[in-house]
Amino acid sequence: MSEYKQIVRQFFSRFFRTDGLDDADDVFAGGYVNSLFAIQLIAWLEKEFSITIEDDDLQLTNFSTINSIAQMLGRKVGVVVPA
Amino acid sequence: MVTYGILHEELGRACSSVRTLLTVHDMIAHTILRWGGAGLKERWLPLLAKGEAIGALGISEPNAGSDINAVETVAVADGDEFLLHGQKKWISFGQIADLYLVLCKYNDLPVAFLVERDRPGLSVEPINDMFGTRGSMLALATFKHCRVPKENMIGKPGFGATVAQTALGLGRYSVACGAVGIAQACLDACYEYANSTKRSGAFLKEHQLIQQMISDIITDSVAARLLCRQAGAMRESGDFQDIMHTFIAKYHASTAAMRAADRAVQIHGANGCSPSYPVERLMRDAKIMEIIEGSTQIQQITIANLGFQEFERQKLMAGGDSAGHHASAPERRQVEFDAVTQ
Numbered sequence: 208m209s210e211y212k213q214i215v216r217q218f219f220s221r222f223f224r225t226d227g228l229d230d231a232d233d234v235f236a237g238g239y240v241n242s243l244f245a246i247q248l249i250a251w252l253e254k255e256f257s258i259t260i261e262d263d264d265l266q267l268t269n270f271s272t273i274n275s276i277a278q279m280l281g282r283k284v285g286v287v288v289p290a
Numbered sequence: 291m292v293t294y295g296i297l298h299e300e301l302g303r304a305c306s307s308v309r310t311l312l313t314v315h316d317m318i319a320h321t322i323l324r325w326g327g328a329g330l331k332e333r334w335l336p337l338l339a340k341g342e343a344i345g346a347l348g349i350s351e352p353n354a355g356s357d358i359n360a361v362e363t364v365a366v367a368d369g370d371e372f373l374l375h376g377q378k379k380w381i382s383f384g385q386i387a388d389l390y391l392v393l394c395k396y397n398d399l400p401v402a403f404l405v406e407r408d409r410p411g412l413s414v415e416p417i418n419d420m421f422g423t424r425g426s427m428l429a430l431a432t433f434k435h436c437r438v439p440k441e442n443m444i445g446k447p448g449f450g451a452t453v454a455q456t457a458l459g460l461g462r463y464s465v466a467c468g469a470v471g472i473a474q475a476c477l478d479a480c481y482e483y484a485n486s487t488k489r490s491g492a493f494l495k496e497h498q499l500i501q502q503m504i505s506d507i508i509t510d511s512v513a514a515r516l517l518c519r520q521a522g523a524m525r526e527s528g529d530f531q532d533i534m535h536t537f538i539a540k541y542h543a544s545t546a547a548m549r550a551a552d553r554a555v556q557i558h559g560a561n562g563c564s565p566s567y568p569v570e571r572l573m574r575d576a577k578i579m580e581i582i583e584g585s586t587q588i589q590q591i592t593i594a595n596l597g598f599q600e601f602e603r604q605k606l607m608a609g610g611d612s613a614g615h616h617a618s619a620p621e622r623r624q625v626e627f628d629a630v631t632q
Contacts, residue, residue: 221603235448242358242400242451243533243592246459249452250530262325265453266446 302471318345384429
């Protein structure tokens with residue numbers, strides 16, 4: 208759901224400029240974020256969407272792009288998010 | 291979490307080494323609870339909760355210091371197992387730990403493992419005669435072909451530093467609260483000493499320059515305590531900005547403890563330099579608080595960068611560009627604060 212992508216993008220924009228960031232861009236490989244950001248992102252996702260990020264969720268394929276985060280969110284709340 | 295902080299303040303007020311035991315033990319238990327698989331939780335959490343197993347954190351290394359991105363310990367896959375190679379230094383209570391949370395690299399990605407003390411290939415040597423927190427039973431752990439099952443991995447490769455941050459966030463909060471305890475212990479000692487010691491025909495408490503130092507300790511302590519309470523409340527509520535405020539609390543509390551100890555020793559004069567008085571130990575322990583869980587300088591860099599980050603965000607929201615240019619990705623990268631000399 209594009210709404211999730213937009214909300215995630217808004218959160219990202221608290222930390223770095225997102226005007227050149229595509230939804231499919233790898234934020235870890237691109238040097239945008241570090242472990243400090245990751246732990247804040249997880250805390251925010253859990254509180255904002257009332258979900259729990261489990262140990263099995265803690266993998267790069269779930270967090271590397273805005274698309275992948277939105278898709279994980281969709282799975283967590285039972286909504287299909289197109290890539 | 292606020293109550294947890296008060297507990298750690300009171301422990302720090304009495305003995306920073308005892309507080310450290312609880313800190314590192316809790317860091318491991320908390321991390322397993324947060325990110326451990328079902329098997330690890332079932333096996334270790336009851337033992338850790340009952341104190342039948344002691345946990346310790348293996349992050350700092352001889353060549354990497356406090357930079358968790360520079361760890362040289364590596365994990366090499368071997369079937370369903372991993373072989374660990376490397377060294378971890380300054381492990382608080384590493385001498386008696388039964389379980390270590392070890393940060394290493396796997397295919398150049400950070401990854402965290404739990405390693406049991408009795409694993410073949412793990413050797414532990416004591417580090418003695420440290421300047422402060424002398425009861426912390428520091429150790430050097432060496433991993434040589436140390437074989438661990440894949441089930442001992444916490445999180446997936448790429449998230450080792452994030453797993454470590456889970457532990458470090460709690461540790462940073464604990465150290466901040468413990469530092470408030472040190473400052474309070476300095477104040478307690480100064481009250482007693484200034485109230486009972488006469489110089490130049492008057493009790494020390496009647497000398498205005500002594501009063502100035504006492505007032506500085508009081509003010510610093512109260513401010514540090516309030517910052518810790520705020521950070522604790524934010525941690526409890528799940529506010530993602532708790533990290534920033536835990537950094538602020540740790541920075542202020544640890545430096546406040548050092549200032550308090552410096553003044554306390556000064557008030558005690560030569561007696562303050564003697565192990566017969568508690569402020570001598572408090573000063574040594576206070577210095578350690580400025581180094582562990584991220585040095586003062588790491589805290590300063592991180593706090594300033596987070597501050598500028600917020601400044602830029604507000605400028606962007608207002609439609610402007612704070613710097614007048616577009617920063618490159620590496621420039622945008624937040625400064626890694628991942629500092630943890632145990």
